[in-house]
Amino acid sequence: MFKFNKSLGQVSRLLLVLAIVVFVAVIITFLIMKMAEKPSSPGKPTTPSTPLPVFEQTLENIRFVYESALDKGDTLKASEVTDIKSTNAKDLKISNPGAKFIKVTIGAQNIGLVNTIKGAWNIENIIDSKGRNFVPLGSMTNPWLPKPNLCGELLKPAFDPTPCTKIYEVSKESTGFKIRIEAGKNNKPISSGSNNSFLLDLIVK
Numbered sequence: 001m002f003k004f005n006k007s008l009g010q011v012s013r014l015l016l017v018l019a020i021v022v023f024v025a026v027i028i029t030f031l032i033m034k035m036a037e038k039p040s041s042p043g044k045p046t047t048p049s050t051p052l053p054v055f056e057q058t059l060e061n062i063r064f065v066y067e068s069a070l071d072k073g074d075t076l077k078a079s080e081v082t083d084i085k086s087t088n089a090k091d092l093k094i095s096n097p098g099a100k101f102i103k104v105t106i107g108a109q110n111i112g113l114v115n116t117i118k119g120a121w122n123i124e125n126i127i128d129s130k131g132r133n134f135v136p137l138g139s140m141t142n143p144w145l146p147k148p149n150l151c152g153e154l155l156k157p158a159f160d161p162t163p164c165t166k167i168y169e170v171s172k173e174s175t176g177f178k179i180r181i182e183a184g185k186n187n188k189p190i191s192s193g194s195n196n197s198f199l200l201d202l203i204v205k
Contacts, residue, residue: 053201059183060196061112062121065161069177069202072101076167081143089143094169102126102168102204103144104179107161112187116155119189122182123151126168127199129176136166152190177202 151164
C-alpha cells in the first residue's frame with residue numbers, strides 16, 4: 001500500500017514538472033514571436049489638405065483657361081508696344097516704387113452648341129492671397145495690349161480659346177494671385193447683373 005502511494009506521488013510530481021516546462025516553453029515561444037514582429041510604423045501626421053490650384057473653369061457654356069501672367073516690372077517699355085499707330089509711344093513707368101505691372105491673358109472657349117453673344121464674358125480684378133483687389137488699368141496701357149483685344153467678344157462653338165488680355169498695377173509685396181472671371185447666366189450680357197463668377201489661379205512669371 002505504501003509503495004503504491006509513493007508511486008502515485010512521484011507520478012504527480014512528474015506531471016507537475018512537465019506542466020511547468022510546457023507552460024514556460026509556451027511563454028518563451030510567444031515572446032520570441034513578438035520580438036520577431038516588425039515594429040508598427042508610426043501613423044502619418046494629419047495635416048490639413050491644401051486645395052489644388054485651378055487653371056481652368058467652365059461657367060455656363062464658356063470654358064476659361066489660364067494662358068499667361070507676365071511680371072513686367074515697374075516699366076512698360078516702348079519697344080514692346082503692340083499698336084503700330086503708337087509710333088511715338090514712350091516707356092510707361094509706375095510712379096509708386098512699391099508697385100509693378102502684371103500682364104494677364106485668359107482664354108475663353110465656347111463649349112456649347114450656339115454662338116455666345118458679345119459681352120457675355122469678361123475677366124475682372126486680380127486678387128492676392130490677402131484678399132486685396134487690383135483693378136485692370138485703363139486706356140493708358142492700350143498701346144501694350146493686343147490688337148484687336150478680344151475680351152467679351154462673340155464665341156463660336158468649338159473654336160480655339162479666344163484670348164483676353166489686361167494689364168494690372170499690383171503691389172510688389174503681393175503673392176498668390178487669382179483673377180475673377182465672369183459669364184452672364186443663360187448667355188446674357190454681363191451688364192444685365194445676372195452673372196456667374198469664379199477665381200482662376202495665376203502663375204506670375
